[in-house]
Amino acid sequence: MSTAPVDATTTSAWAELTGHAAAQRPDLRSWFDADPGRAERFTFDAADLHVDLSKNLVTDETVALLLRLAEEIGLKSRLEAMFTGEHINVTEDRAVLHTALRRPAGASPALVVDGQDVDADVHAELARVYAFAEQVRSGAWTGVTGKRVATVVNIGIGGSDLGPVMAYEALAPYVQDGLEVRFISNIDPSDVAETTAGLDPETTLFIVASKTFGTLETLTNARLAREWLWTNLESAGAIDGSDGSRTVAVAKHFVAVSTALDKVAAFGIDPANAFGFWDWVGGRYSVDSAIGTSLAIAIGPEAFAEFLGGFHAIDQHLRSTPFAQNVPVLMGLLNVWYVNFLDAHTHAVLPYAQYLHRFPAYLQQLTMESNGKGVRWDGSPVTTATGEVFWGEPGTNGQHAFYQLIHQGTRVIPSDFIAVANPARPLRDGDTDVHGLFLANFFAQTKALAFGKTADEVRAEGTAEAIVPARVFTGNRPTTSILAPALTPSVLGQLIALYEHITFVQGVVWGIDSFDQWGVELGKQLATQIAPAVTGDVDALAAQDASTQALIRHYLAQRD
Ligand code: F6P
Numbered sequence: 001m002s003t004a005p006v007d008a009t010t011t012s013a014w015a016e017l018t019g020h021a022a023a024q025r026p027d028l029r030s031w032f033d034a035d036p037g038r039a040e041r042f043t044f045d046a047a048d049l050h051v052d053l054s055k056n057l058v059t060d061e062t063v064a065l066l067l068r069l070a071e072e073i074g075l076k077s078r079l080e081a082m083f084t085g086e087h088i089n090v091t092e093d094r095a096v097l098h099t100a101l102r103r104p105a106g107a108s109p110a111l112v113v114d115g116q117d118v119d120a121d122v123h124a125e126l127a128r129v130y131a132f133a134e135q136v137r138s139g140a141w142t143g144v145t146g147k148r149v150a151t152v153v154n155i156g157i158g159g160s161d162l163g164p165v166m167a168y169e170a171l172a173p174y175v176q177d178g179l180e181v182r183f184i185s186n187i188d189p190s191d192v193a194e195t196t197a198g199l200d201p202e203t204t205l206f207i208v209a210s211k212t213f214g215t216l217e218t219l220t221n222a223r224l225a226r227e228w229l230w231t232n233l234e235s236a237g238a239i240d241g242s243d244g245s246r247t248v249a250v251a252k253h254f255v256a257v258s259t260a261l262d263k264v265a266a267f268g269i270d271p272a273n274a275f276g277f278w279d280w281v282g283g284r285y286s287v288d289s290a291i292g293t294s295l296a297i298a299i300g301p302e303a304f305a306e307f308l309g310g311f312h313a314i315d316q317h318l319r320s321t322p323f324a325q326n327v328p329v330l331m332g333l334l335n336v337w338y339v340n341f342l343d344a345h346t347h348a349v350l351p352y353a354q355y356l357h358r359f360p361a362y363l364q365q366l367t368m369e370s371n372g373k374g375v376r377w378d379g380s381p382v383t384t385a386t387g388e389v390f391w392g393e394p395g396t397n398g399q400h401a402f403y404q405l406i407h408q409g410t411r412v413i414p415s416d417f418i419a420v421a422n423p424a425r426p427l428r429d430g431d432t433d434v435h436g437l438f439l440a441n442f443f444a445q446t447k448a449l450a451f452g453k454t455a456d457e458v459r460a461e462g463t464a465e466a467i468v469p470a471r472v473f474t475g476n477r478p479t480t481s482i483l484a485p486a487l488t489p490s491v492l493g494q495l496i497a498l499y500e501h502i503t504f505v506q507g508v509v510w511g512i513d514s515f516d517q518w519g520v521e522l523g524k525q526l527a528t529q530i531a532p533a534v535t536g537d538v539d540a541l542a543a544q545d546a547s548t549q550a551l552i553r554h555y556l557a558q559r560d
Pocket residue numbers: 157158159160209210211212213214215218283284369517520
């Protein structure tokens with residue numbers, strides 16, 4: 001039974017933070033000038049992540065008040081409730097145990113939740129995934145004509161896609177030569193068509209990844225892919241098209257990942273070729289479960305285990321580090337500070353690592369599907385803003401696109417800058433280390449955002465008076481810098497876990513269930529209801545509202 005959320009806005013810390021925010025005149029220039037210890041005092045290490053929070057709009061007093069808020073709303077006990085498997089996903093009556101997916105084998109004491117030996121089950125399934133990955137990587141697993149797999153195609157959407165594709169892209173240098181993974185997610189038929197284009201059916205393996213195995217997009221795409229496989233194997237003479245040959249083709253070219261193994265079997269995939277996980281793993285928290293099978297094949301079990309180790313290192317940091325030095329706790333509380341006290345509506349995540357180019361997209365589901373809620377876990381309405389919009393693109397590309405607004409716009413946009421010290425592909429341009437040049441930008445941007453440029457400094461450059469205002473940078477634009485040694489599997493796991501826990505901290509402060517996603521249901525239901533109208537059912541069309549009817553009629557009139 002879950003305890004009722006504390007309304008954060010009724011705490012004494014909240015009242016003091018409100019007054020503190022109103023009185024605060026952020027001035028990073030003078031704060032740094034007056035306080036030589038600021039940079040060091042606000043910098044923390046979590047596993048391999050070196051995190052500088054000093055360019056945020058906070059003083060020691062702000063942080064002390066935020067920490068008091070964490071205490072008053074019971075963050076510590078909520079966190080323990082998550083780690084120990086209480087049903088903190090209240091609206092679905094489920095435990096929230098993604099942290100169990102990365103506990104080392106033999107961890108003591110064993111984690112037993114709702115009568116399930118979670119550690120044993122996790123490691124048994126992981127062993128199956130690893131064994132399968134090895135078979136594919138070694139060529140022991142073959143298609144119907146005895147050829148080894150060259151291309152794995154993951155079919156999934158949301159958490160069954162965004163994590164695997166982001167991690168695959170991030171860890172590209174670790175992918176085995178001769179293996180490629182592609183991803184199909186969108187029900188737009190162009191996605192299947194483009195992704196299968198040019199593939200050899202004899203060397204292609206599909207992974208249908210769906211927690212529920214009931215998602216319209218994934219099941220539709222899986223059927224399209226199965227048809228593609230049959231048609232192309234037949235025209236290559238690899239199968240004769242009989243039912244028996246088609247069954248064998250599916251057995252050799254389709255595997256599944258799901259919590260609903262009965263539905264997997266109904267699709268025609270042998271349960272022996274299906275990898276499971278559990279209802280206590282949320283879709284957006286599942287890349288470290290069997291949902292990561294495509295990644296495990298691509299980078300291999302050893303690297304995948306390192307990936308899990310990275311997550312676990314941050315889990316340990318979260319659970320055992322005092323909140324005053326606890327990076328996910330501090331970053332989550334800072335986000336609350338910006339959203340609730342400084343009226344920030346968005347949060348930028350700006351990786352200075354091209355391999356992390358899908359990280360912001362991945363974070364959008366993690367953060368916004370988790371915390372985009374208007375009621376608390378007991379059903380009462382929230383009493384304050386929640387769920388800021390997360391967005392971003394890799395630097396330096398973003399610098400030439402939207403940074404203008406971060407530097408000189410009228411909105412507060414807290415921004416996380418992420419970089420690694422050692423690139424996977426170091427190159428020189430003559431005498432210049434190009435990665436050094438790249439990181440010079442990383443350092444320059446947070447400096448510019450924090451300290452800006454005054455009118456006098458602009459004038460001193462000989463700028464005509466009329467355009468001085470346009471060239472002033474106010475500074476005091478908050479940033480967090482995260483530096484890691486290299487983008488290894490472990491570091492990637494650390495980064496993901498960091499943001500998982502930041503999201504959790506914010507959700508607890510707001511009193512919301514960060515682990516359900518009812519807000520995606522209505523659109524799904526209506527799409528099912530509208531589908532007949534789009535394919536000519538006049539009664540279904542007549543049942544729609546005037547705007548929707550008119551749009552569908554316009555669409556139908558445009559169809560060739
Ligand atoms: O529609 C939202 C959602 O339920 C996500 O939470 C989930 O990650 C995604 O759909 C895919 O769901 P499934 O893995 O069950 O196909």
